[in-house]
Amino acid sequence: xxxxxxxxxxxxxxxxxxxxxxxxxxxxxxxxxxxxxxxxxxxxxxxxxxxxxxxxxxxxxxxxxxxxxxxxxxxxxxxxxxxxxxxxxxxxxxxxxxxxxxxxxxxxxxxxxxxxxxxxxxxxxxxxxxxxxxxxxxxxxxxxxxxxxxxxxxxxxxxxxxxxxxxxxxxxxxxxxxxxxxxxxxxxxxxxxxxxxxxxxxxx
Numbered sequence: 494x495x496x497x498x499x500x501x502x503x504x505x506x507x508x509x510x511x512x513x514x515x516x517x518x519x520x521x522x523x524x525x526x527x528x529x530x531x532x533x534x535x536x537x538x539x540x541x542x543x544x545x546x547x548x549x550x551x552x553x554x555x556x557x558x559x560x561x562x563x564x565x566x567x568x569x570x571x572x573x574x575x576x577x578x579x580x581x582x583x584x585x586x587x588x589x590x591x592x593x594x595x596x597x598x599x600x601x602x603x604x605x606x607x608x609x610x611x612x613x614x615x616x617x618x619x620x621x622x623x624x625x626x627x628x629x630x631x632x633x634x635x636x637x638x639x640x641x642x643x644x645x646x647x648x649x650x651x652x653x654x655x656x657x658x659x660x661x662x663x664x665x666x667x668x669x670x671x672x673x674x675x676x677x678x679x680x681x682x683x684x685x686x687x688x689x690x691x692x693x694x695x696x697x
Contacts, residue, residue: 549684552628564692567617573659605629640666
């Protein structure tokens with residue numbers, strides 16, 4: 494009888510062995526979960542960074558091309574219509590159809606938007622409703638996007654004081670800082686460019 498009991502006691506796991514096995518399993522499961530979460534977070538961070546870079550470059554490229562070709566409107570208005578720290582309005586034939594659209598880049602909250610107004614009527618005028626599109630939605634430097642310089646700009650000259658006389662504007666500096674969430678990576682990305690007004694410049 495004693496031998497039979499001894500043999501039976503050696504079969505299966507003891508309570509301590511089961512507890513240790515369960516603990517090891519839980520630790521491994523937690524480690525795998527944390528690893529998966531870190532990989533997902535890292536990939537999400539990298540993806541957001543690439544998205545911000547692509548969106549910022551696209552917006553800057555568009556603004557450079559359109560602002561550089563600013564010229565007098567079809568109704569004779571000056572090339573630059575309005576200039577402030579958060580909004581810039583000008584006239585330019587952006588689609589090559591011979592009509593000078595009125596283009597307005599402006600901030601709406603943390604979004605950079607573009608308004609386009611096509612001249613209509615006879616004589617041509619800018620009295621319709623502009624078409625508004627959103628270019629960027631995560632701009633953080635919302636107080637000052639545009640800085641303006643006159644013919645005296647030498648690379649270090651201070652920007653013109655706003656409000657200003659739009660007829661003296663010869664160069665526009667654009668600065669855009671993008672950040673989806675200031676409390677999380679990736680770090681903010683800043684884009685900046687300087688654009689000479691080709692059709693109104695003199696000695697720049």
